[in-house]
Amino acid sequence: xxxxxxxxxxxxxxxxxxxxxxxxxxxxxxxxxxxxxxxxxxxxxxxxxxxxxxxxxxxxxxxxxxxxxxxxxxxxxxxxxxxxxxxxxxxxxxxxxxxxxxxxxxxxxxxxxxxxxxxxxxxxxxxxxxxxxxxxxxxxxxxxxxxxxxxxxxxxxxxxxxxxxxxxxxxxxxxxxxxxxxxxxxxxxxxxxxxxxxxxxxxxxxxxxxxxxxxxxxxxxxxxxxxxxxxxxxxxxxxxxxxxxxxxxxxxxxxxxxxxxxxxxxxxxxxxxxxxxxxxxxxxxxxxxxxxxxxxxxxxxxxxxxxxxxxxxxxxxxxxxxxxxxxxxxxxxxxxxxxxxxxxxxxxxxxxxxxxxxxxxxxxxxxxxxxxxxxxx
Amino acid sequence: xxxxxxxxxxxxxxxxxxxxxxxxxxxxxxxxxxxxxxxxxxxxxxxxxxxxxxxxxxxxxxxxxxxxxxxxxxxxxxxxxxxxxxxxxxxxxxxxxxxxxxxxxxxxxxxxxxxxxxxxxxxxxxxxxxxxxxxxxxxxxxxxxxxxxxxxxxxxxxxxxxxxxxxxxxxxxxxxxxxxxxxxxxxxxxxxxxxxxxxxxxxxxxxxxxxxxxxxxxxxxxxxxxxxxxxxxxxxxxxxxxxxxxxxxxxxxxxxxxxxxxxxxxxxxxxxxxxxxxxxxxxxxxxxxxxxxxxxxxxxxxxxxxxxxxxxxxxxxxxxxxxxxxxxxxxxxxxxxxxxxxxxxxxxxxxxxxxxxxxxxxxxxxxxxxxxxxxxxxxxxxxxxxxxxxxxxxxxxxxxxxxxxxxxxxxxxxxxxxxxxxxxxxxxxxxxxxxxxxxxxxxxxxxxxxxxxxxx
Numbered sequence: 001x002x003x004x005x006x007x008x009x010x011x012x013x014x015x016x017x018x019x020x021x022x023x024x025x026x027x028x029x030x031x032x033x034x035x036x037x038x039x040x041x042x043x044x045x046x047x048x049x050x051x052x053x054x055x056x057x058x059x060x061x062x063x064x065x066x067x068x069x070x071x072x073x074x075x076x077x078x079x080x081x082x083x084x085x086x087x088x089x090x091x092x093x094x095x096x097x098x099x100x101x102x103x104x105x106x107x108x109x110x111x112x113x114x115x116x117x118x119x120x121x122x123x124x125x126x127x128x129x130x131x132x133x134x135x136x137x138x139x140x141x142x143x144x145x146x147x148x149x150x151x152x153x154x155x156x157x158x159x160x161x162x163x164x165x166x167x168x169x170x171x172x173x174x175x176x177x178x179x180x181x182x183x184x185x186x187x188x189x190x191x192x193x194x195x196x197x198x199x200x201x202x203x204x205x206x207x208x209x210x211x212x213x214x215x216x217x218x219x220x221x222x223x224x225x226x227x228x229x230x231x232x233x234x235x236x237x238x239x240x241x242x243x244x245x246x247x248x249x250x251x252x253x254x255x256x257x258x259x260x261x262x263x264x265x266x267x268x269x270x271x272x273x274x275x276x277x278x279x280x281x282x283x284x285x286x287x288x289x290x291x292x293x294x295x296x297x298x299x300x301x302x303x304x305x306x307x308x309x310x311x312x313x314x315x316x317x318x319x320x321x322x323x324x325x326x327x328x329x330x331x332x333x334x335x336x337x338x339x340x341x342x343x344x345x346x347x348x349x350x351x352x353x354x355x356x357x358x359x360x361x362x363x364x365x366x367x368x369x370x371x372x373x374x375x376x377x
Numbered sequence: 378x379x380x381x382x383x384x385x386x387x388x389x390x391x392x393x394x395x396x397x398x399x400x401x402x403x404x405x406x407x408x409x410x411x412x413x414x415x416x417x418x419x420x421x422x423x424x425x426x427x428x429x430x431x432x433x434x435x436x437x438x439x440x441x442x443x444x445x446x447x448x449x450x451x452x453x454x455x456x457x458x459x460x461x462x463x464x465x466x467x468x469x470x471x472x473x474x475x476x477x478x479x480x481x482x483x484x485x486x487x488x489x490x491x492x493x494x495x496x497x498x499x500x501x502x503x504x505x506x507x508x509x510x511x512x513x514x515x516x517x518x519x520x521x522x523x524x525x526x527x528x529x530x531x532x533x534x535x536x537x538x539x540x541x542x543x544x545x546x547x548x549x550x551x552x553x554x555x556x557x558x559x560x561x562x563x564x565x566x567x568x569x570x571x572x573x574x575x576x577x578x579x580x581x582x583x584x585x586x587x588x589x590x591x592x593x594x595x596x597x598x599x600x601x602x603x604x605x606x607x608x609x610x611x612x613x614x615x616x617x618x619x620x621x622x623x624x625x626x627x628x629x630x631x632x633x634x635x636x637x638x639x640x641x642x643x644x645x646x647x648x649x650x651x652x653x654x655x656x657x658x659x660x661x662x663x664x665x666x667x668x669x670x671x672x673x674x675x676x677x678x679x680x681x682x683x684x685x686x687x688x689x690x691x692x693x694x695x696x697x698x699x700x701x702x703x704x705x706x707x708x709x710x711x712x713x714x715x716x717x718x719x720x721x722x723x724x725x726x727x728x729x730x731x732x733x734x735x736x737x738x739x740x741x742x743x744x745x746x747x748x749x750x751x752x753x754x755x756x757x758x759x760x761x762x763x764x765x766x767x768x769x770x771x772x773x774x775x776x777x778x779x780x781x782x783x784x785x786x787x788x789x790x791x792x793x794x795x796x797x798x799x800x801x802x803x804x805x806x807x808x809x810x811x812x813x814x815x816x817x818x819x820x821x822x823x824x825x826x827x828x829x830x831x832x833x
Binding site for chain 1: 675824826
């Protein structure tokens, strides 16, 4: 493949750092809360690694594409869509139409589930699409696990960059979207939006999130939460920040606390200290507390531990907490369906510090060792 | 040294006539077992409700050697002396200068080292006039060994088999049936201890600790019944010493002595068997440099992560308190395929030797253990039990170290049993379904920090 469409959603992910759990329709609120556009950095992380791979890019003007290509030092591109200063989903769709008319063989885009859905509206299954993850939620499986992994997938498509260019399987894969309104009210509703085509390399491209609902899941959650509630009670000097999810929710429940389903809540000695914390709140707590542990669950099948819907826990927060104080939890069934875990915190060095394997608490006093996808960012 | 020899054999008449008791060579006596109610050291009478007096005497014996009754030796002739193999093909595969030997205990009728003590225990119970023995079994090796031994001496046998193994290894249950024993999945509704566990968690996978509680309760509540334990206790280690004693003779035949002795460790019996005669040589200064390694699962890392303290041998707290490495008697290890190594505690003697630095311990994840089992099967031909594969893993690692350093060390390990009833575990390995369980040590310590201490 040589002729590639390239598109960036400049506002993708902005809602995440300020605890908005999405940016769709909330751009103004995100700006008001102090969010800055950050997707360009992730796009640049990919593009600067493939600048000499011989691709010919077809793109949009300004922050929707051209600015990144210039920064990455990529020569010889065509701008087929003039983007306005502030872009909307209609611009994404119009740009993709332009890409198709310009004869691209594939589209590389940077955004979240909303961006993937806009692309899919136009592209359907005509050509493959690949996402550089930069949104708040990325439950579709058209995304690479990290910007670096996206670069690796692209490299393997290029005779100029791949050591020996592989025939990458193009698979039909799910585009899903989360009902943002329900999500903000603590309910996770994903729906299948359609099947796109996407290049797939195991370990580099993520799987679709699965929500497991078996009876055994409830038993396993109970066992995990019983154990961790004992840990919390046994360490009254430690502040615990519990991440989103029903498994972390059941730890709070064991402690007699009601936790928000999708937010980060803090507790100490089984007393609630703060709910729905954003980055600033967490940094404030870290200033005050001697020792803090973070408890996060994995996203089933997809394998994300940090970096999908957890943008509040920024690299700055994670570094202050310390990798050794991060407790990862998941039920055995979820782990069985999730061959590899990955970290995509936005800081490649931090992602790498988790090592090749991590220990995941999977039952009462039981952990499992799980491999971590090689860090490519 | 005969480099080409594959099997090093002893004649039937060379079966040892005496067991070795390492307690005689410990620099100071073991901390005594404590009565679970009084907390005072147990006396023989405390144990007589469930054990025959001959075994109680052995349990407390300071004698270095104990005669093996001729009736027991006569049964042992069915498979003893077991062969010692030189692992020529494994050495070649590993490209190691090390000389690797393994004592193969899979030749016994039940397929493991377990009948070495099962026969002796059944004999002493028969001699005392008992009619029935109750016991527990993890992977089914011990249960089938005791079933085999009790039918020889015309005793009844009831085996409480850890539920996860009962489901994983149905043919072990069939073997017990062939030898006339009754096999019950544990926890069961037959005992108070079993019912208590089921009430708390009806879906529990069970554990050796729970099964021991059931068997002890069964024995204590039936006058014609004694209890029998397949590992952990001193008299079991004494009976198992026959493997190490034979191995030492067999290695002497080829003019060799091990630099490293390895066994897998659950309760410690096969490990004690292969290693204690050599540990004795180390303690008495005959071979001070011999290195002894116990290999255990990372999911149940008693020796590598446990605390050296008094704890119960079972979940319900019916057994005496033993000074040993323990993960806590209420710890239910994850359901690994090496079911025989799922025990929260360890032999007090093995524990003491680890604590004193005479022995060191290593731990492995399931997948690396099965990988070693596969290498062994593809080089030496024998498909071994997952428990045994822990010892093979350690032996391979030591042999690879020799390749790196160029040292031609002599490595001996106990190949404690075959894996013919573990094929579903191998299937899981090939399907990529093995789970690498771990023991979250720090969090467990945190969770226990506010609980009352036992035995202190």
